[in-house]
Amino acid sequence: MNFDSYDIGGFYDELFDDSSEPRNFVAPLIKKINTLSKRELKRRRLAADRALKQQGITFSVYGDKQGIEKIFPFDIIPRVIPGSEWDRLERGLKQRIKALNLFIDDVYNEQRIFRDKVVPKNLIKSSSTYLKECEGLKPPKGIWIHITGTDLVRDKDGEFYVLEDNLRCPSGVSYVLENRAILKKTFPDVFHTMKVRRVAEYPDQLYETLMHLAPESSKDPSIVVLTPGIYNSAYFEHTYLAQEMGVTLAQGSDLTVINDEVMLRTTKGFRKVDVIYRRIDDDFLDPQVFNPDSLLGVPGLINAYCKGKVALANAPGTGIADDKAVYSYVPKIIKYYLGEEAIIPNVPTxxxxxxxxxxxxxxxxxxxxxxxxxxxxxxxxxxxxxxxxxxxxxxxxxxxxxxxxxxxxxTLALSRSPTVVEEGIEGRHVDIRPYILYGKDIFVTPGGLTRVALVKGSLVVNSSQGGGSKDTWVLEGDEIPC
Amino acid sequence: MLSRVANSIYWMSRYLERLDSISRFINVNYFLMLEKAATDEPTQWGPLIFASGDDKLFFERYKKSDEKSVIKFLSFDEENPNSIISCVKNARENARTVREIIPTEQWEVTNELYYYVKDEAKKKKHSELQDFYKAIKAYNNQIIGLIHNSLTHDQAWHFLKLAQYLERADKIARLLDVKYFSLLPNPTYVDSPYDAIEWGAVLKSVNAFQMYRQKYHRINYENVSEFLIYDRDFPRSMSFCVNEAFNSLNKIIAIIKEDEGIKSCKNSKSSSEIPAERRMKDLKYMLDSNDTKNILAIGLHEFIDDFQMKLNEVDEAIYNSFFALKEFSFT
Missing domain, CATH: 3.30.1490.270 (Dna Ligase; domain 1)
Incomplete structure (x- = not known):
């Protein structure tokens, strides 16, 4: 039995309780895994790896001339979150995004929060992510942060904390969708029994979020995903999202600005673009305004944006709200704009x-x-x-x-979750990144990307540093129907 | 469709067709050489190098055109931009930049093919080469089938076909040229059993043997030339390929003009003739205004030289017409 000698090692474990017994809501999953031989477990793990490689779900490793592509290591044991716990997190994330959006808008416009001495002005003005160019900017529908991936961690006490707000170009959502597709094949019966919430509507929601930004005058708005190109580590994700939405995937060189309109170079000549989901950092967006050496961006893009000729998601300048020093003020920011206490606490900073x-x-x-x-x-x-x-x-x-x-x-004692390793199954530290879309409404993907530090004892979950990922199962309710 | 995307699709398709041709050439030649071994005739791998058009590069890198070096050069040599492994890499790289456009299953099989060839290339000994070339053909058929059955027949599809048929026309022409050159000088061979084997191999190299038999029964070089240059219905004759490419180009232009009619975009191209159209007409005219008898009388080599020059002009004009969009050309 695979879990016979499983030891929570004194940490909060996502699937096991303090006496190393499976938590009630994961019973069918643990039972299933216990029926598998070591060999069968390994076979399922290899099958998952093979599927990822065959589908080309890879990331490029920087600094390698050969442009080596690696699969993002995937663990087949999902992390499971009961429904009511998730519902609270969802409320907390919506609250946070709403407040942060108001904050960014205020910082670049009225600056009430400085006058009211809630956040010191020099803290903002001294941030390297503050963009003078965005002062006075009014993005379409007042939305700055259309796509967010907030990192959450669970500490020893079992409480979730916000670790980082990623308000610029968060990546990883394609893995949420692909991990799910693979895990449905790995444990089909358990998946069915446990009533797991769907993640598949993310691309539709993303499309609606972007369409929400299109100028009303445009009858048939054209949306593009802007990628730095094939050598970017997240290139797979860019193609994936473009494909899922059925929109054009463009590189900077495919776009040009003519009379303040952003145009695509097509076989039929130039075609106007209305909305750009850009996966290029602020610095590289427009060499006329930011980094003049950028070959990835589009000269004249920011000017076109400021004149309201094209919409960008996310807006430039949003990095100000995920500066890690500004982060420490977020509970106050929530209180200031919404008059509410933060539902998900910050890590003391x-x-x-x-x-x-x-x-x-x-x-x-x-x-x-x-x-x-x-x-x-x-x-x-x-x-x-x-x-x-x-x-x-x-x-x-x-x-x-x-x-x-x-x-x-x-230093937090990050929670652990059972993970298949060479020796069998052991606990490994995890975090979670839910994705939040801000369009007509705020939408949160149920679950998100659970990242796992595969190296024994390691707390670093980043893919660039030996991290892997897991599927995240948010259950419909809290109990498993018998 | 983005110019860059059209360009990638075009090259993906050319490389896929190219690697298919090369594996057929090698495979057929291999069996031909086995036959020759029985009669102690010298084996001929050199013509394959000339048919590939990379003879200069080959002789820089290898001393003799023997079986081992030719197979290595054409299959696994990454320094040869037209080897199977290079074609697979390029086809896959191009597919990767347009994977949101092409059917997902096609991308996956192209990706699989890439890993397959990479793994095969690592092997020290290639004793199972027959299986290798067979697998390449099978992969390619699968890819073509997936494209045929799941890609919308719009611009992308026509760029794909345009590239595929231009590439194929080029390879047939080269093969014919080289074989003609190496087989004809010895008049005693003409219409001998030896001739039948050699020209049979030419037919097999472009998968034409069976269809040729149904039409002509006996093998001789005039009929083989007629079949591979002019057969109206066989999908691997130069004429068939040029007609298909011509049709696809016309479709692409029609799609562009139709779209502009609706949108009446400012930066339109519809007013003037597109350069690729002109060049393609030249190429087609060259074939249509000639016949096999005449070609063989003036010299097949000269004819094919001219044909390939015109093919290159078409290729260049396609690039300038569709892929290299410049602001100043419309303002």
Missing amino acids: YLCDNKKDREYVLDNLKDLVVKAVDQSGGYGMLIGPKSKKKEREEFKEKIKANPRAYIAQP
């Missing part, structure tokens, strides 16, 4: 820019996680308990040299 916080951080580096405020993907991080003395000394110097650029958080 020390701002190195504050003298008191900084002193604490410098004295306690060994117990803290330090992050650069404007980076993501697991880069620019120090995990105190796993760090070497030399690394800590380096970070001390960096923090002292530029305190605004760093924050620190206590």
Whole structure:
């Protein structure tokens, strides 16, 4: 029996309770896996890998001349979330996105929140993600953050926390959909019994979200997905989403701006574009406005955008709200704009820019996680308990040299979930990234991408650093119907 | 359709057709050489290199055109841009940039083919080569079948066909040219059993043997030439290919003009004749205004030289007409 010697190892486990018994709502899944021989388990794992490779569901590894494509490692044991727990998270995410959108709009326009001294003005103005070019900008329908992927983690106490708001170009949603397609083949009967909520409508919802931005004057709006191209690590996802929505996948060189209209170069001549779902970072969008060396973007795009000739999702400048120092203010931001308490709490955060916080951080580096405020993907991080003395000394110097650029958080004991490894099944740390779409309404995909740190004991779940993923099953209710 | 996408589809299709041709050529030649072994005649792998058009590159990289080097060069040599492995890589790379356009299953099989060839290339010994070429053909048939049955017959489809038939016409012409050159100099061979074997192999190389038999029964070079240049109904004759390419090009142009009629877009192309149209007409006229007898009298080689020059002009004109859209040409 595969789970006989399963040990939760003192962590919160997603599928097992404190006495290492399966949680009530996962009983059919655990029972099924227990009936499989080790060999059969391995066979199903290899079949899943093979399917990913055959379908070309891969990401490119940067810095490799050969352009090596790797599959994003996939674990066949799903992470399961009972319905009522998810419903609360969904409410919390909607609340957060609504408030953050109001915040961004305020920061670039009226700036009430500075006058009311809720968020210090210099914190915003000193952020590298603040775009002067967006001052006074009124994006279509007042929406800035159309697509968000918020990272949540669960701590030892079983409580979910928001770890990061990814408000720029969050990736990974294609894996949610593909993982589901594969897992339905891996455990069809259990999937059926457990009444799992659907994720398949994401592309339809995304399409509606983008259509919502199209100018009303346009009778047959044209939407494109803008990709940096085939060598981008998320290229598969860009093709996938374009294909699922049936819209054009364009590269910067396919677009040109003529008389402030953004045009596609087609075999039939130039064709106007109304909405761009851009998967290119702000910096590279338009060499006339931002990074002049960018070959990925479209010269004149921002001008066309500011004149309301084309809509962009997400709007430029949204990075200001996922600056990790601004993050620490989000509960206050929610309270300020919505008059509500945050439903999902933040992880306590020390701002190195504050003298008191900084002193604490410098004295306690060994117990803290330090992050650069404007980076993501697991880069620019120090995990105190796993760090070497030399690394800590380096970070001390960096923090002292530029305190605004760093924050620190206590090291969380991330929850674990059973994962197939060489030795059998063991617990591995996980996080979760639900995807939120802001169009006519706010829509949250049930579940999201569960990322798993495959290396034993590791807390880093990023694909660039040895992470894998799991399917996430949000159940219709809390109990399994017998 | 995006110009870049049309370009990728065009090249994906050309590379798929190209790798299919190469594997047929090699496979047929292999069996032909086995036959020759029985009569102790010298084996001939050189003509295959000339038919590929990459003879210069080959002799830079290999000393002799023996079986081993020719098979390596044409199948697994990544330095040869037209080897099977290079074609597969390029076909797949192009497919990958348009995977949102082409049927998903077609992408998956193309991807599978890529991994298959890559794995085969790694093997030190190629004792099971027959299986390899057979598998290549099977993959290619599967891909063509998937395209045929699941892609909408609009622009993408016609660019695909245009590329496929131009590529095929080119390969048939080359093969005919090289074989003619190497077989005819010895008049004693003409209409001998040896001749039948050799020309039979030419037919087999383009999968034409059976259909030829049904029409002509006996094998001789005049009929083989007639069949491969002019047969109106056989899908691997030069004339058939040019007609199909011509039709697809016309369809593409019709789709573009029809669309412009509806939308009356400012940057329209409809007013002037599209360069690709002119060049394609030249190519078709060259075939239509001639016949086999005449061609053989003036010299097949000269004719094919001219044919290939015109093919290249068509290819270039397609690029300029559809893929390389420049702002200044319309303002």
